[in-house]
Amino acid sequence: xxxxxxxxxxxxxxxxxxxxxxxxxxxxxxxxxxxxxxxxxxxxxxxxxxxxxxxxxxxxxxxxxxxxxxxxxxxxxxxxxxxxxxxxxxxxxxxxxxxxxxxxxxxxxxxxxxxxxxxxxxxxxxxxxxxxxxxxxxxxxxxxxxxxxxxxxxxxxxxxxxxxxxxxxxxxxxxxxxxxxxxxxxxxxxxxxxxxxxxxxxxxxxxxxxxxxxxxxxxxxxxxxxxxxxxxxxxxxxxxxxxxxxxxxxxxxxxxxxxxxxxxxxxxxxxxxxxxxxxxxxxxxxxxxxxxxxxxxxxxxxxxxxxxxxxxxxxxxxxxxxxxxxxxxxxxxxxxxxxxxxxxxxxxxxxxxxxxxxxxxxxxxxxxxxxxxxxxx
Amino acid sequence: xxxxxxxxxxxxxxxxxxxxxxxxxxxxxxxxxxxxxxxxxxxxxxxxxxxxxxxxxxxxxxxxxxxxxxxxxxxxxxxxxxxxxxxxxxxxxxxxxxxxxxxxxxxxxxxxxxxxxxxxxxxxxxxxxxxxxxxxxxxxxxxxxxxxxxxxxxxxxxxxxxxxxxxxxxxxxxxxxxxxxxxxxxxxxxxxxxxxxxxxxxxxxxxxxxxxxxxxxxxxxxxxxxxxxxxxxxxxxxxxxxxxxxxxxxxxxxxxxxxxxxxxxxxxxxxxxxxxxxxxxxxxxxxxxxxxxxxxxxxxxxxxxxxxxxxxxxxxxxxxxxxxxxxxxxxx
Numbered sequence: 053x054x055x056x057x058x059x060x061x062x063x064x065x066x067x068x069x070x071x072x073x074x075x076x077x078x079x080x081x082x083x084x085x086x087x088x089x090x091x092x093x094x095x096x097x098x099x100x101x102x103x104x105x106x107x108x109x110x111x112x113x114x115x116x117x118x119x120x121x122x123x124x125x126x127x128x129x130x131x132x133x134x135x136x137x138x139x140x141x142x143x144x145x146x147x148x149x150x151x152x153x154x155x156x157x158x159x160x161x162x163x164x165x166x167x168x169x170x171x172x173x174x175x176x177x178x179x180x181x182x183x184x185x186x187x188x189x190x191x192x193x194x195x196x197x198x199x200x201x202x203x204x205x206x207x208x209x210x211x212x213x214x215x216x217x218x219x220x221x222x223x224x225x226x227x228x229x230x231x232x233x234x235x236x237x238x239x240x241x242x243x244x245x246x247x248x249x250x251x252x253x254x255x256x257x258x259x260x261x262x263x264x265x266x267x268x269x270x271x272x273x274x275x276x277x278x279x280x281x282x283x284x285x286x287x288x289x290x291x292x293x294x295x296x297x298x299x300x301x302x303x304x305x306x307x308x309x310x311x312x313x314x315x316x317x318x319x320x321x322x323x324x325x326x327x328x329x330x331x332x333x334x335x336x337x338x339x340x341x342x343x344x345x346x347x348x349x350x351x352x353x354x355x356x357x358x359x360x361x362x363x364x365x366x367x368x369x370x371x372x373x374x375x376x377x378x379x380x381x382x383x384x385x386x387x388x389x390x391x392x393x394x395x396x397x398x399x400x401x402x403x404x405x406x407x408x409x410x411x412x413x414x415x416x417x418x419x420x421x422x423x424x425x426x427x428x429x
Numbered sequence: 430x431x432x433x434x435x436x437x438x439x440x441x442x443x444x445x446x447x448x449x450x451x452x453x454x455x456x457x458x459x460x461x462x463x464x465x466x467x468x469x470x471x472x473x474x475x476x477x478x479x480x481x482x483x484x485x486x487x488x489x490x491x492x493x494x495x496x497x498x499x500x501x502x503x504x505x506x507x508x509x510x511x512x513x514x515x516x517x518x519x520x521x522x523x524x525x526x527x528x529x530x531x532x533x534x535x536x537x538x539x540x541x542x543x544x545x546x547x548x549x550x551x552x553x554x555x556x557x558x559x560x561x562x563x564x565x566x567x568x569x570x571x572x573x574x575x576x577x578x579x580x581x582x583x584x585x586x587x588x589x590x591x592x593x594x595x596x597x598x599x600x601x602x603x604x605x606x607x608x609x610x611x612x613x614x615x616x617x618x619x620x621x622x623x624x625x626x627x628x629x630x631x632x633x634x635x636x637x638x639x640x641x642x643x644x645x646x647x648x649x650x651x652x653x654x655x656x657x658x659x660x661x662x663x664x665x666x667x668x669x670x671x672x673x674x675x676x677x678x679x680x681x682x683x684x685x686x687x688x689x690x691x692x693x694x695x696x697x698x699x700x701x702x703x704x705x706x707x708x709x710x711x712x713x714x715x716x717x718x719x720x721x722x723x724x725x726x727x728x729x730x731x732x733x734x735x736x737x738x739x740x741x742x743x744x745x746x747x748x749x750x751x752x753x754x755x756x757x758x759x760x761x
Contacts, residue, residue, distance in 0.1 A: 059534040064521055064528075071523040071559070262519035269485040269576070270585075271536050272505065272512035 053276045061273065061281035065160040066288065079140065079289055084300045090206050090361070091158065091305045094231040104128040105148050109135050109156040114179065118154065121317045122208035125346035127198060127344075140184050149189035150196065153182040202257040235385035236301045236309060241322065242291045243381055245354065248323045250347045251289075252282060252330025259341035260334075279418065286323045292321060306392060314390035314399050321406045322383045328413030331378075436493075436583050436614040437482060441489035442568040444477050448552035451477045453638035455491070457701045459631070459653075461582075464605070464615040468622070470745050476516060476587065479618055483513050483585055496582060498596035509537065511733065512581035516588050516618075518572030526552050526571055527562055531577060537579035551575040552606055565596025573604055584608060587618045602628060622738040634744050641744040646737050652741040659705040659713055660698065661720075662729040684725045688716055707732075 069075055104122065108115050122128045133142060133151065143151040158179045183199060185192045212421055223229060257263045268278070294315070301307035333350065337343035352404060357371060358380035359363070376383045386402035389395040437459040444452040449643035452474040459465040469475040483492055484504040495502045495507045520529050530543050547553045550570045555563065560571065569589055576584055586605070592600040598621075605628055609615055619625055625632050626646045633643040642649055663684050685703055688695045693704045694714070707713065713732060720727055 056538060057536050060532055064524060065534050068521055068523040263517045264519055264521070265514055266485070267518060267572075268512070268516040268518070270483050270508060270511070270515065271533065272508055273536050273539075344528065 053274065054272065055281055058279040058281045058284070060275060061367045065281060065285040066224060069285075069289070077152055079243070079247045080293055080296050083239050083293060086231075086296060087301050087376055089233055091232045091301065092217060093306075093377040093392055094235070095305055096403075102128050102150075102198070102272075103131060104150065104152060104199070105133045105138075105143075105196075106144075106147075106152045106154065107133040107139050107156045110158045111135075115154045118152075118179075118181075118206060118212075120286055121209070122199075122202055125204055135374070143186070145183045146318050147186075148184075148193045149186045150199075152199070153184065153271050155180060155182075155400055168394060178297050208368060220252050224393075232301065232307055233304045233309065233392055234292065234363070234388070235361070236307050237391050238295065238384055240294050240319070241299050241358075241380060241383040241387055242355055242360045243293045244286075244319055245287050245323050245326050246351055247293065248286050248326035249330045249333075249351065250344070251286065252327045252339055253333055253343045253347050255282070255329065257332045257337045269389070279331075283324060286327055290319050290323050291316075309391040310394050314386070314396075314403070318386045318390065318399075318403060318406065319412045321403065323408040324381075325379050325406060325413045328410065328417035331417030332413065354378055354380045357381075379413075382406050382409070434460055434470075434626070436496060437465075437616065438492075438494040439478070439482065440494075442478065442481060442491045442493060443489045444474070444481060444486070444689070445489040451479070451638055452468055452488075455635070455638070455640055457633050457640060457643055459583075459614060459616060460636045461614050462609075463630040464609050464614055464617060464621060464628050466617045466625035466632045467635065468619060468625055468632060468741060469635035470620065472743070478635065479585060479587055479616070482616070483511065484508060509579060510582050512576035512579060512584045514572045514584075514586045514589055517592075518566075518569060518575075520560050520571065520575070523559055525557050525558045525559055525750055526574075528565070529571060531575055532564065533575045534578040539579045541578050541580060542656045546574050546577060549607060551600065564597070565598060566593050569593060570604065573601070581613070583614045583616060585616045585618075588620070589617070589626060590619070590621060598624075622736065622741055626737045629760075634741060635642070636745040649740050650735045650737055657712075657735070658706050658733045659707050659716065660731040660733070661703045661705065661716075661727055662701070663703070664728040666727055683723065684720060687719055687723050687725065691715060691719055714739055715720055 069079075084281065106119065106122075108119070113322065117129055123130055133139070139151055139153045142148070181203065183196060185196060259268075291293065298307075298311070301309075329350075333346055337346040355361070355368070357375050358378045360380070364375045367375070382405045383401040386406060387398050389398035389402060435458045439458070442452055442455045443450065454476060455474070467475060467479065477486065478741060481488045482495060484495075484498065484500045484507050487501070489591050491634060496510055500505050502723065521532075524532065526547065527543060530546060534541050544556075547556055550573055552567070552570055555567055560568065563571065569621065572591065573586065576586070589605075590601050593601065602624070605615060605617070609628075611652065616630065617625070625739050630644055632649055634649075634745070635639045642653060644652065661684070685695045687699065688703065688705055693707065695703045695714070698704050700707050707716075710732070713730070717727060717730070
């Protein structure tokens with residue numbers, strides 16, 4: 053390996069990169085777009101607020117109290133539905149997913165422990181509320197559950213008895229943790245995998261197809277020079293891409309992840325792994341066109357099964373088992389352990405596995421690709 | 430084969446791919462400073478032989494010396510002292526001509542004057558154009574310039590003019606003549622006979638993995654081509670041949686017989702002309718005089734010297750070889 057040749061080749065790669073707009077887009081802009089889109093979809097405001105249409109047939113002080121309780125804490129915003137229509141037909145007609153119906157006749161609530169209650173029979177339900185819902189809506193169950201919680205609270209307040217149990221959720225994380233915090237490390241891992249693998253694969257196929265390798269083989273450039281410069285080039289791209297993703301996530305969604313020495317270590321190992329895999333796949337991608345097909349066939353399952361977009365725990369058992377043989381799974385695990393959970397031990401365990409992948413892929417990749425190829429006459 | 434005067438020595442080279450013997454016991458030598466043209470039909474073992482000499486492919490057996498060094502042992506030294514234009518040269522799309530040459534110069538650790546190199550290959554005007562925007566001829570010239578960045582003693586050019594238009598081809602030829610004038614040894618692989626005939630000091634023809642002939646273009650044609658070829662087109666010298674009487678047409682029909690009586694072996698060409706292999710210019714006079722005496726009018730004659738292409742076709746048995754001008758004397 054000659055440093056002069058490595059730096060000259062690196063300069064060629066960097067120049068070619070910034071002159072090729074589509075590469076710039078897919079390397080830098082594409083992950084950023086994913087962060088923005090998914091971040092916007094999944095980052096909800098702190099307080100959930102649902103629209104709740106209500107048909108109030110009683111219009112009593114009791115129903116007014118109920119409605120006041122429902123809007124308390126910004127849980128629901130109430131809209132009124134006319135009382136002279138059939139509620140179910142109205143909901144269907146207006147595409148309402150949930151409609152609360154307060155009956156016309158409401159009993160007068162009894163103060164607990166007051167005389168008049170018959171000890172043997174349970175107290176009759178005074179205000180049987182109905183909610184009409186559309187089961188095809190994915191969010192309606194959450195709304196109904198929230199409604200039940202709020203109604204229970206109102207009941208309990210009306211009864212005037214202090215609660216026996218209270219529940220305060222405490223996160224295992226030092227900081228607040230939203231979906232976007234989970235998502236950003238996944239996108240970093242994905243962006244680096246994509247650019248390492250496809251650059252290694254496309255560049256090799258293109259070099260071979262255009263005969264550039266034939267020329268390089270008659271110069272002092274060795275395969276090791278080329279490989280080292282490829283990895284350095286990917287490190288530059290990886291650093292650039294990671295910085296852009298983190299910056300956009302911070303500016304747009306106030307994502308603050310832990311940045312320490314783990315991040316560059318994990319990213320570097322991931323690059324070596326996927327450049328090596330790219331070289332391994334080169335024989336299947338003789339031409340630049342088939343290279344992109346091979347890249348996609350490999351990238352997409354990896355992306356979806358390794359916990360990039362959603363936690364692996366959400367998948368059925370056999371897919372979870374499959375995920376655990378994919379290198380990207382460990383990259384995701386390592387990045388999340390380091391950047392979210394500040395879990396050094398967990399990060400170290402995953403990093404060890406990625407390092408094993410990196411060595412294996414690199415050794416196998418270099419043995420597989422040969423310049424000046426003996427395979428063709 | 431003294432190795433001090435030889436830039437390249439190939440001794441009993443064999444290259445086997447599985448059961449196919451692509452190069453079969455090939456030996457030859459290239460003298461320093463000459464332009465050596467290596468000819469052969471596709472699949473004859475041409476490129477394989479060249480790649481072994483360039484050190485980018487290993488031989489099955491035999492010995493190859495470049496500048497006195499064995500290709501199997503001193504690859505990296507040889508690579509520094511040769512320049513190669515591979516077949517179908519291409520380079521990094523997004524790099525300019527200047528950047529491309531600069532890259533190859535840096536790779537060789539050479540301090541070559543890039544501007545002088547671009548002047549030599551007439552690329553100065555395109556110095557800042559990206560490679561992908563260049564025409565085929567310009568790309569080839571970039572390839573030739575890139576083969577020269579390390580001031581090589583031997584330059585290998587594998588089909589440098591394939592796919593170029595006649596104008597671009599001539600430009601490449603000029604560049605090659607310039608290199609030769611500077612004392613470079615040039616190893617040219619081509620399948621254009623005209624190119625070899627014009628440029629080469631020595632021509633080697635390879636067919637089916639073996640050297641079929643080697644020598645100067647003149648000695649090869651002398652040795653292997655049979656005869657001069659006289660082509661006769663009958664008819665009066667005046668225009669309007671159609672209006673003539675039947676008698677003239679009959680006289681024309683006897684022309685081959687007249688020629689045959691003189692002891693020649695004429696053949697009929699598809700366009701009605703007659704081809705006669707002859708030995709000397711004297712024969713032309715004899716044939717024309719006899720035809721004149723027989724009253725046969727000759728409209729047009731053409732005497733063609735035997736050329737390398739005929740030699741090539743005879744030795745390789747390959748009819749489908751490309752010719753520079755398309756028509757050029759296709760022997761049958």
